[in-house]
Structures are given as C-alpha cells and as structure tokens.
Amino acid sequence: MIDERLKEIYEQYYLLVMDTAFKILQDYYLAQDICQDVFVRITSEQLDEMCGTPKELRKYLVVMAQNRAIDYVRSQKVRKEVPYYGSETHLDNEDCFERLEKAVDQRVFTSKLFADLERYRHDWYEILVRVEVYNYSAEEISYDLGIPISLVRSKLCRAKKWIKKKYRRKYEQLQ
Numbered sequence: 227m228i229d230e231r232l233k234e235i236y237e238q239y240y241l242l243v244m245d246t247a248f249k250i251l252q253d254y255y256l257a258q259d260i261c262q263d264v265f266v267r268i269t270s271e272q273l274d275e276m277c278g279t280p281k282e283l284r285k286y287l288v289v290m291a292q293n294r295a296i297d298y299v300r301s302q303k304v305r306k307e308v309p310y311y312g313s314e315t316h317l318d319n320e321d322c323f324e325r326l327e328k329a330v331d332q333r334v335f336t337s338k339l340f341a342d343l344e345r346y347r348h349d350w351y352e353i354l355v356r357v358e359v360y361n362y363s364a365e366e367i368s369y370d371l372g373i374p375i376s377l378v379r380s381k382l383c384r385a386k387k388w389i390k391k392k393y394r395r396k397y398e399q400l401q
Contacts, residue, residue: 232265232268235265235268235283235287236265239283239284239287240261240265242284242287242288243260243261243264243265243287243288243290243291244257244258244261246287246288246291246292246295247260247261247264247291247292247294247295250292250295250296250299251295251298251299256295256298257295260291260294260295260298261291263294264287264290264291264294267290335393335396335397339389339393340354340355342392343385343388343389346388347385347388349381350381350382350384350385350388351385352371353367353371353378353381353382353385354382354385354386356370357382364378364379364382
C-alpha cells in the first residue's frame with residue numbers, strides 16, 4: 227500500500243520536483259538525480275504525515291528538491307578540482323623550455339640577419355623592414371621614398387634572394 231501511494235505521488239509530482247531542481251542546477255541529468263534522491267528519501271512515516279493535504283505535500287516536495295539541489299551546488303563550490311598531470315608535467319616543462327630556447331634562437335638569428343642586410347644594402351633593409359615589420363604596401367613605400375613602385379618591388383625581391391642565398395642553411399637548422 228505504501229508503494230502504491232509513493233507511486234501515485236511520484237507520478238503526480240515528478241515534473242514539479244524535476245522543474246524545481248532544474249531551475250537551480252541548469253542540468254537535466256543532475257536534476258534527475260536530485261529528483262530520484264527526493265523520492266527515495268521519502269519514508270513510510272513521512273508519507274503518513276504528508277497525506278494531510280495535497281498543497282502541503284506539494285510544498286514539502288518543492289522545498290526538499292530545492293534544499294537537495296542547493297546542497298549539491300554548495301558541495302561543488304567547496305570541492306575544488308586540481309588537475310593531476312603526473313610525470314607529464316616534467317615533459318611539458320622541458321617542451322616549454324625548448325620552445326622558449328627556439329624562440330630566442332630565432333630572434334637572435336633575425337636580428338643578425340637584419341643587421342647584416344643593413345650593412346650590405348641599406349636601401350634593401352629599409353624596404354624589407356617596412357614591408358615585413360610595419361606591413362607597408364609597395365605603394366606607401368614608393369610614396370615615402372620617392373621611387374617608382376616597380377623599383378620598390380625589385381629591391382624587395384633582390385633582398386629576399388640575398389637572404390635566401392646567405393642564410394638558407396642557418397634558417398633550416400632553426401626549423
């Protein structure tokens with residue numbers, strides 16, 4: 227008889243309890259767990275007490291669902307998860323160090339390359355820096371330097387060929 231009463235109460239108030247838990251948790255599956263927990267916690271003694279009026283039963287179930295959902299949220303706030311990396315942390319640190327070392331090597335290489343280009347041909351250096359570093363267009367450089375666009379493009383092409391010829395091996399070693 228108690229099982230039948232519990233079954234009737236469950237069928238009548240299941241959606242109400244689910245809705246109450248979902249509003250707090252914003253997770254359907256957690257709301258299902260809370261709903262199940264609410265109905266599992268109802269004992270035969272509570273059923274006898276609850277059967278006074280449907281309004282009281284409704285309030286009781288809503289309050290119980292709210293309390294269980296709030297308890298769950300509070301327990302999750304207290305529990306702080308810390309990721310476990312195990313021995314991979316050591317490898318990640320080495321990898322990070324290697325990437326940093328590689329970035330420093332590339333920066334030193336680039337600085338040397340630009341310094342050598344400036345000593346070799348200042349006009350090529352000027353055009354290459356404006357294109358590659360400052361992202362100027364050939365038209366802007368032409369206007370600023372007072373030379374034809376075709377000459378800007380030609381000097382840029384020659385500068386890149388010179389760099390490839392002189393620094394190809396060093397560049398490939400860095401990669």
